[in-house]
Amino acid sequence: xxxGKDLQSLSDQEVVALARAGKEAxxxxxxxxxxxxxxxxxxxxxxxxxxxxxxxxxxxxxxLNALESYRPEYKxxxxxxxxxxxxxxxxxxRRELNTLSLDxxxxxxxxxxxxxxxxxxxxxxxxxxxELESKELGSHIEQAIAKLxxxxxxxxxxxxxxxxxYEEIAESLDLPLGTVKTYIHRARHELREYLEPYRE
Amino acid sequence: MSHKQLTDQELDALVVRSLSRLPAxxxxxxxxxxxxxxxxxxxxxxxxxxxxxxxxxxxxxxAVALAGSYAALALIALGVVVPWxxxxxxxxxxxxxxxxxxxxxxxxxxxxxxxxxxxxSGIAQRVQSLPVSAPAALAAGSLIAAAYAGCAVxxxxxxxxxxxLDATLPAQx
Numbered sequence: 001x002x003x004g005k006d007l008q009s010l011s012d013q014e015v016v017a018l019a020r021a022g023k024e025a026x027x028x029x030x031x032x033x034x035x036x037x038x039x040x041x042x043x044x045x046x047x048x049x050x051x052x053x054x055x056x057x058x059x060x061x062x063x064l065n066a067l068e069s070y071r072p073e074y075k076x077x078x079x080x081x082x083x084x085x086x087x088x089x090x091x092x093x094r095r096e097l098n099t100l101s102l103d104x105x106x107x108x109x110x111x112x113x114x115x116x117x118x119x120x121x122x123x124x125x126x127x128x129x130x131e132l133e134s135k136e137l138g139s140h141i142e143q144a145i146a147k148l149x150x151x152x153x154x155x156x157x158x159x160x161x162x163x164x165x166y167e168e169i170a171e172s173l174d175l176p177l178g179t180v181k182t183y184i185h186r187a188r189h190e191l192r193e194y195l196e197p198y199r200e
Numbered sequence: 201m202s203h204k205q206l207t208d209q210e211l212d213a214l215v216v217r218s219l220s221r222l223p224a225x226x227x228x229x230x231x232x233x234x235x236x237x238x239x240x241x242x243x244x245x246x247x248x249x250x251x252x253x254x255x256x257x258x259x260x261x262x263a264v265a266l267a268g269s270y271a272a273l274a275l276i277a278l279g280v281v282v283p284w285x286x287x288x289x290x291x292x293x294x295x296x297x298x299x300x301x302x303x304x305x306x307x308x309x310x311x312x313x314x315x316x317x318x319x320x321s322g323i324a325q326r327v328q329s330l331p332v333s334a335p336a337a338l339a340a341g342s343l344i345a346a347a348y349a350g351c352a353v354x355x356x357x358x359x360x361x362x363x364x365l366d367a368t369l370p371a372q373x
Contacts, residue, residue, distance in 0.1 A: 020242065021242070022241055022242040022243070022244075024236075024241055027236065027239060027241065028232065028236065031232055031235055031236070032232070035226070035227055035231060035232070036224040036225070036226055036227075037224065039225055039226065039227045039231075040223075040224045040225045043225045044225075052225075052227075053227050053228060053231065056227055056231070057231070057234055057235050057238070060235045060239075061235060061238045061239060064235070064239045065238075065239060065240055068242075137214070137218045138218060138221065138222055138223075141215070141218045141219060141222065142222065156219065160216055160219035160220055161219055161220065161222050163220070188212060188215055188216070191215045191219075192208065192211050192212060192215055195211065195214075195215065
């Protein structure tokens with residue numbers, strides 16, 4: 001480690017170099033940096049907390065056990081999201097979990113989780129603007145995201161929830177840049193359509 | 201309460217804004233530990249090679265084959281070495297006698313040289329001239345011996361298992 005710098009102030013590449021040298025604290029630092037974004041991405045993809053935990057674990061085990069094969073010319077975050085997305089997509093293909101339950105995801109245990117994962121009847125007593133501006137919009141958006149195709153879901157989550165650039169998303173998902181832009185455009189269009197009842 | 205109809209741009213902006221405000225979910229508390237338990241940390245190359253060799257040899261068939269090979273080689277070695285020793289016993293006995301004689305001669309020479317140096321350097325006279333009586337020398341010798349024994353006993357107690365550490369634990373309620 002460069003003198004006078006702690007792990008938190010180092011770049012991903014520097015932390016990876018330390019991890020490759022066998023420093024356990026560097027592994028934990030990488031885990032700390034990406035556990036929330038990766039878990040959030042996978043949770044929103046599969047909509048099952050226990051399954052998302054298992055898949056996030058699998059993703060990190062793959063990432064951390066394969067650090068030797070990581071090529072530093074690519075962004076580390078792209079590599080991590082690529083592996084996490086592949087794990088989630090594989091799971092969705094295997095078990096076809098991209099369906100919605102009216103009562104929320106099977107493992108939603110808290111009220112927030114149930115609200116975030118359940119389909120809710122539209123209450124249109126409020127005006128569109130106040131309705132859309134309300135806190136409930138988040139849960140409606142979550143539901144709308146769950147209805148998107150998995151490819152669109154990955155793109156829109158990485159772009160607008162994780163704040164990744166188009167180039168990084170293309171790198172993460174192994175897609176051409178134009179395809180990523182198209183997917184995000186279509187995903188936003190579909191989200192607008194799902195939220196159409198709130199327009200007025 | 202506004203009843204204004206949202207335009208496409210406004211709705212799109214709201215979608216983007218809402219997406220960016222979605223919370224990040226956190227995994228459960230044991231997540232990091234669960235991942236780290238499954239991660240193989242890099243080890244120094246010799247350690248990794250040794251562990252790989254041990255793991256390779258631990259497979260039952262390989263272990264039996266290795267043990268068999270070892271026993272066969274030991275038998276072959278015995279079958280070769282024992283007859284050779286028997287057939288060369290006179291020469292071996294002579295060589296051992298010669299080596300022993302040379303070693304004893306070397307010890308004698310060294311002792312004689314040390315004794316001669318002690319006398320010629322005057323150390324013996326200086327020790328004799330020290331104003332120490334025989335009872336005082338005896339007392340000092342005894343004191344040193346006692347101190348040495350005390351140190352030995354102290355070290356023994358210091359290095360042994362701490363008292364009570366291996367006592368049986370009370371049964372859990």
